Amino acid sequence: MKANVVTSRYVLPAVLQNVYQRPSLRLYTSPATQASSSSVQAKPLSEIPGLSSLPIIGPLHHFLPVVYRAEDPNPLRPGFESMVNYKTKDNMTVADGVFGLTILQGAQWRQFRTKVNPALLKPKLVKLYAPALEGIAKDMVERLTKLSYDYLENNFDVEMTKFSLESIGLVGLGSRLGALGDDMTDDHPARKLMKCAKDILQLSFKLEVGLSPWRYISTPTYRKLMRTVDTQWEVSKVFIGEARKQITERGHDIPEEEKSIIEKLLAIDEKVAISMANEMLLAGIDTVAFATTNLLYRLGTNPKAQDKLREEILSGDNNRRYLRACLKEALRLNPVVSANLRHTAKDHYVAGYHIPKGVDVVAPNEYLSKLEKYYPQPTEFIPERWLVEKTHPLYYGNAHPMVTLPFGFGVRSCIGRRIAELEIELLVATLVKDYLIRWEGPPLKIVTRIMNKMEKPYNFRFDRIN
Template sequence: MDVPAFRYQLLNGFAAIAGIITCYIISYAIYNVYLHPLRKYPGPKFWAASRLPWCYYQYKGQLHYRLLQLHIQYGKTVRVAPTELSFAEDDAWKTIYGHRKEEMEKDPIFRLHTPTGAQNILVADRETHTRQRRLLSHAFSESALREQEPILQLYARKLLDQLSFHCTTGPLDMTAWLTFASFDLIGHMSFGENFGCLDKGEHAPFVRAITAMASELTFNQMWKYWGIMSIRQYFTPKGLIGQRVKNIKTAMQTVQRRIDNGSEHRDFLHYILSANDEKGMSPAEINVNAFSLSIAGSESTATALSGAVFLMLTYPSVYQRLIHEVRSAHIGEEEITLASTHKLEYLDAVITETLRLYPPVAITLPRRVPLGGQIFNGQVVPGDMTVGVHHYSTYHHPDNFYRPNDFLPERWLAGTRDALPFSNDNRDCMQPFSFGPRNCLGKNIARAEMRLLLAKLLFKFDWRIESGQEQWMEQQLQGFWQKKPLFCTLKPVER
């Protein structure tokens, strides 16, 4: 065969393969749009045909904004991918995440996986989750919280001392300082070890890598969906690859030091180890749980605190009412305790409204419908479909909350929440710590930490946000918020 004839046949072969692939893609899209079991659910046709639009916005860190737009346009139930429905309503919380005889398992494609493969409480199957939660519940009980107050007070004091020292030099990046405090505190409570962020005024390497780890995980989930994990290094930014494996090793070393050396503090590991009988956790499970709790507990609290500072300073009337409540309830800083701040109704409302407008967990936590199917709003969703409540869309939907984009803590106060204009708010749809048997174990500690730190900061300093930061909350979201610096001028209160 001469060369021109060979080339002609080769080109014909490539054309045939390209034609087959094109026909498959078109047929797949047509099936998804017009024949798929979810075809009757509202949503844009392009999103129903392929997960490409979903992945595009996820890659850009803009998926939360786009899903909110879709929910406002199409309703509280939207088809956002060929096999996925997104919900923005309260009933879906109970149906998807509530107590059920047959649990809706986490979606196997978008399910989180630990770097070592061991199960932690965030990713575990039902049996393992029940066993681990039994052990961890002791560490998050009310009595444990009271025993851990000295640790909270210690790092609150360190934060105030550092801010008092540095505030004389000019505006401070409160995103950074609140992150330092949260990670130091949770590191002590998790491992009995101080990361040293507050002492040095800088991120420890482990802390600095948290955002990169979240982004790496987000990219890995997309590559897993498309079946291209083996070549993910060609699509994932180089700075993200391997961050989770690197940092789990650091956490494992820290856990082992804590076990070998012991601790005088009743940290999380104290409760895990003291109850670790034959039905307890393996060393690998202890490592991944300590690693995950230190990240989840610190990053989410730092995010909420940063958001609260931005919002209260952006709404002067809220700020004035807050400082009046905190300062009139305490004569001295030493009086500010977990018990005293628990009585501050307006501060608690500010925290709740912050969690609505700027939820630390703003994404969907996807679940898989059991094979028998599930009824949603009178319609059967077939088994093996992906469903979930999208936090950000639910909390910002105008059908769920009055003036959903405004910071209005009054909507949570006992004296005003049941009267107009807030009486029609769908408060049940807001579940910032998730819902059901897998809800956040640390929600009481998180709220207590936020109340204590904010109360002490408001008592100690007069605040002013620097100009040019009006759009601070317009951030990318890749697992965690990609937080920007938040510059504030602090001035110690003269008494």
């Protein structure tokens, strides 16, 4: 069956439509429409409205996702096919059959997720890691405000990557990595991990766009990806081994709620710990760096919101509701990933159409989140929409709950959300407390590959307040 394709100005949807060589679909329905389990008079996939509605976007402005609500208990989310190929068909040996959440599917994914959930989803994790992560935030602010603006214009993304690596390294590998120092040579472990995370995303994107000869023969790009994956595993293994040594040398057990993520993962299996550490490095470095930069940009271009946030921080209010609202609003406008994707594991009957098993369903949440019908003044940065009463016209709850999903949906939502939010909030709070953030230049440009990416220059200015 021929897929019904909607053209997009973004690169990501094109990848999702073509690379996996199976039918793709952007599926939405109005809030009043319910998914039906009946196949009576259901129209086929090929008859779902396409480009005739509007140029470029097709019928997207009329629809909302429902298949996600009725998804399988083990939802399928395609992606990183080249890494799947390496770790399965090409017998990646270092992992010894232990694969992470990024590439696992179905029952295997659920089994692994069930193993690691207790280590990463406890609310008390925030309390456990906050002091150490706040220390990293303070070190980062001190470093950031000493660097020249000429340097930051072209390297702000590099500095944010160092910050996110240092933070996620503490959580996933059990120690500070030294990423914020000035002595990071090319063979420094932190430098290697930064390069691995970046190269894995870039190489995967390159391999999975367009022709895919690597599926049949080993190409140079494919072999480079394999070497990069192996390097990341080996470097992580060294840190995990050091963490295990420190735990052993401690000589006594501690209460479960005081155990670190790495200690809990090591209690399961060392390879599970290494695999999960690599997952956190792959998913947590560029994502946190992007989200942090995004929020700083929004504050730098919205001085009233920044002043209000500073008042909250200086008041000592530990709830920091306005800070969290600012982060939600920044991610509504520019999420790390512009769309969410599922691969249907069963047939669905939606709005009178039959959506068969084996179709990629794409929800372009970034696009939907900027529609007037869901959010008044949709392109404006208004954190208050996340705080006002339900009767207020700006109230975020007036939008369909599936419109804005920066951390995904359901059981396949981001497992590291609590830690990621904590890292971002601590850095922004530390910076805003003592510095005025300004943006001096044209609007920041963002392009989409697998993830959203900002284009240089970065026109930030940081002025000490007192």
